[in-house]
Amino acid sequence: MKLNIITPLLVFVLLLALASCKKELTTAPTDAVPESLIYTSADNIETVLNGTWSYMNDTYFSYANPGYTTILRTSDAMGDDVAIITNKYGYRDAYPFTGANNQTRLNAIWTILYKVIDNCNNIITKIDAASGSAEKKAQIKGQALALRANSYLNLATYYQFSYLKDPQAKAVPIYTTPTAADTEGKPKSTLQDIYQLITSDLTQAETLLGAYNRPDATKYKINLDVVHGLQARTYLNIGKWALAAEKAGLARKKYAYMSTSDYYSGFNELTNSEWIWGHGQKPDQNTASYTFNFLDVSSPSSYYYSFMADPNFKTLFDENDIRTKLFSWDGLPSREGYLRYAKFKFRADQTGDIVLMRSSEMTLIQAEGYARNADLTSAVQYLNELRKARNSNPYNLTGKSQQEVIDAILIERRKELWGEGFALSDILRTQSAVQRLPYNDANGQPIKVTVITPDGTSKLVAAKQHTTLKFPDGTAFIPNSPYYLFNIPQSELNTNLNINK
Numbered sequence: 001m002k003l004n005i006i007t008p009l010l011v012f013v014l015l016l017a018l019a020s021c022k023k024e025l026t027t028a029p030t031d032a033v034p035e036s037l038i039y040t041s042a043d044n045i046e047t048v049l050n051g052t053w054s055y056m057n058d059t060y061f062s063y064a065n066p067g068y069t070t071i072l073r074t075s076d077a078m079g080d081d082v083a084i085i086t087n088k089y090g091y092r093d094a095y096p097f098t099g100a101n102n103q104t105r106l107n108a109i110w111t112i113l114y115k116v117i118d119n120c121n122n123i124i125t126k127i128d129a130a131s132g133s134a135e136k137k138a139q140i141k142g143q144a145l146a147l148r149a150n151s152y153l154n155l156a157t158y159y160q161f162s163y164l165k166d167p168q169a170k171a172v173p174i175y176t177t178p179t180a181a182d183t184e185g186k187p188k189s190t191l192q193d194i195y196q197l198i199t200s201d202l203t204q205a206e207t208l209l210g211a212y213n214r215p216d217a218t219k220y221k222i223n224l225d226v227v228h229g230l231q232a233r234t235y236l237n238i239g240k241w242a243l244a245a246e247k248a249g250l251a252r253k254k255y256a257y258m259s260t261s262d263y264y265s266g267f268n269e270l271t272n273s274e275w276i277w278g279h280g281q282k283p284d285q286n287t288a289s290y291t292f293n294f295l296d297v298s299s300p301s302s303y304y305y306s307f308m309a310d311p312n313f314k315t316l317f318d319e320n321d322i323r324t325k326l327f328s329w330d331g332l333p334s335r336e337g338y339l340r341y342a343k344f345k346f347r348a349d350q351t352g353d354i355v356l357m358r359s360s361e362m363t364l365i366q367a368e369g370y371a372r373n374a375d376l377t378s379a380v381q382y383l384n385e386l387r388k389a390r391n392s393n394p395y396n397l398t399g400k401s402q403q404e405v406i407d408a409i410l411i412e413r414r415k416e417l418w419g420e421g422f423a424l425s426d427i428l429r430t431q432s433a434v435q436r437l438p439y440n441d442a443n444g445q446p447i448k449v450t451v452i453t454p455d456g457t458s459k460l461v462a463a464k465q466h467t468t469l470k471f472p473d474g475t476a477f478i479p480n481s482p483y484y485l486f487n488i489p490q491s492e493l494n495t496n497l498n499i500n501k
Contacts, residue, residue, distance in 0.1 A: 042132025072421025079423020142208030185496025266345030
C-alpha cells in the first residue's frame with residue numbers, strides 16, 4: 001500500500017532549500033539533476049543533509065507551524081507555566097488539549113519527523129559507497145545518524161507514555177531504509193525497539209564524530225557535544241541515570257553559563273556561550289523566527305503575543321534571582337493583568353535564532369541523574385551551580401528526602417527552560433500531571449496587581465490566569481492521560497493500514 005507521509009524529498013526541493021548558501025549548486029536547473037547522481041559523492045550527500053536540516057526547520061505548514069519549532073511550542077502550550085491568550089491565533093487548541101482536532105499541526109509534526117528520517121536513511125545507506133574522504137563521510141554519516149535519532153526521540157516522547165511506564169507499549173513505526181511512494185507502511189514498534197535504535201544511532205554517531213571539529217559559527221551542525229546531549233536526554237527518558245549524568249557532563253564542558261546581560265538579551269543569538277545546538281536565522285531565511293511572534297511578549301512588532309506566564313510560575317523564583325526581572329504585568333488595553341515573561345525577544349531585523357540545546361539543561365540532567373541515583377550531595381552540587389549562576393538562593397540539602405531533591409530539580413527545569421519546549425515532554429517522562437492552579441487570595445478571589453497603562457496611569461486589576469484548568473471532558477488533570485499524547489494524523493491512518501496491527 002502507498003505511504004502518504006513517508007515519501008522521499010524531491011532532489012529539487014533539497015537543492016532549492018540550500019541554494020542561498022551553496023550558490024554553485026544552482027548552475028544547472030534543479031529538476032535536471034537525477035537523484036541517482038546526488039548520492040555519488042560525499043559533497044553532494046552533504047547537500048542532502050544540509051537541505052534536510054533546512055526542510056526540518058524552515059518549512060511552513062501554516063503560520064502556527066513553522067517547521068520543527070511547532071513541536072517545541074506545542075509542548076510549552078500543553079504544560080503548566082504558559083498561560084495562552086486563547087483569542088489569539090496559534091496554539092489555542094494545544095493549550096486546552098483539543099489538539100486532536102488540528103489536523104494541520106498533526107500532519108506537520110508527523111511529516112517533518114518522518115521526512116527527516118527518510119532523508120537520513122538515504123544518507124546512512126548510501127554514504128559508504130560514495131566518493132570522498134573517509135573523514136568527510138564519517139562526519140556526514142554521524143550527523144545523519146544523530147539527526148535520525150533526534151526524530152525518533154521526539155516520536156517516542158510524544159506519541160506514547162514514558163518508557164518507564166511500559167517499554168513494550170507500541171508507539172510509532174520504525175523505518176531504517178529509504179522508502180518510496182509504493183513502500184508498504186509498517187506497524188507501530190515498541191518503545192523498547194525505538195529506544196534501542198536511538199541509542200544505537202547515537203553510539204555510532206559518537207564514534208564517527210569523534211574527530212569532527214565544528215566551527216563556532218555553525219552550531220546548527222551536529223558535533224560530538226550535541227550527540228552527548230542527545231544521549232543524556234535519551235538516558236534520562238529510559239532511566240539510565242548514571243549514563244544520563246555522564247553524557248550531560250561531556251556535552252556541556254565547553255559551554256560556559258551566559259552572563260546576566262546575555263540572559264536579558266532575548267534568547268535569539270546562536271553565538272550565546274551556553275548554546276550547544278541551535279538554528280540560525282537571517283532576514284532572507286527566517287521561517288523558524290516566526291515562533292517569536294508567540295514567545296515575544298515585549299516587542300510591539302510581535303504579532304500574536306500570546307505565550308504569557310502563569311502568575312503562579314513567578315512565585316517559584318527568589319526575589320534576587322536575575323530571572324525575576326523578566327516579569328512584568330501587562331497594562332495594554334485588552335491585556336491588562338496578563339503576566340509577561342520577556343525571555344524571548346525579536347532582534348531588530350525581526351529574526352531570532354532558535355535554541356535547541358543549552359549547557360544549563362545539561363547541568364540539570366546531571367543534577368537529576370545523580371538525584372535519581374540517590375547521590376543527593378552531587379545532585380545538589382550541580383543544582384546549586386546553576387542557581388548561583390542565576391543569583392538564586394542555594395538549595396539546602398539538610399533534612400531533605402530524595403524525592404524532595406528531585407522535585408526541586410524539576411522545578412528548576414521549569415524555571416530555567418521555560419519556552420524552550422520541555423514542558424509536556426517532562427510531564428510525560430516523569431508520569432506527572434499538568435498543574436494549573438488558580439491565582440486567588442485566601443477568599444478565593446483573583447489576586448489584584450498593579451499595571452501601568454499606556455498613558456502612565458497606575459491601575460489595580462485582577463491578575464489574568466489560566467483559563468483551562470481541566471481536560472475537555474471536564475475531568476481533572478491526571479498522570480498518563482491520553483490527552484497528553486500527540487495523535488497520528490488521519491492522513492497516515494488512512495494510507496498505512498498496517499499501523500495498528
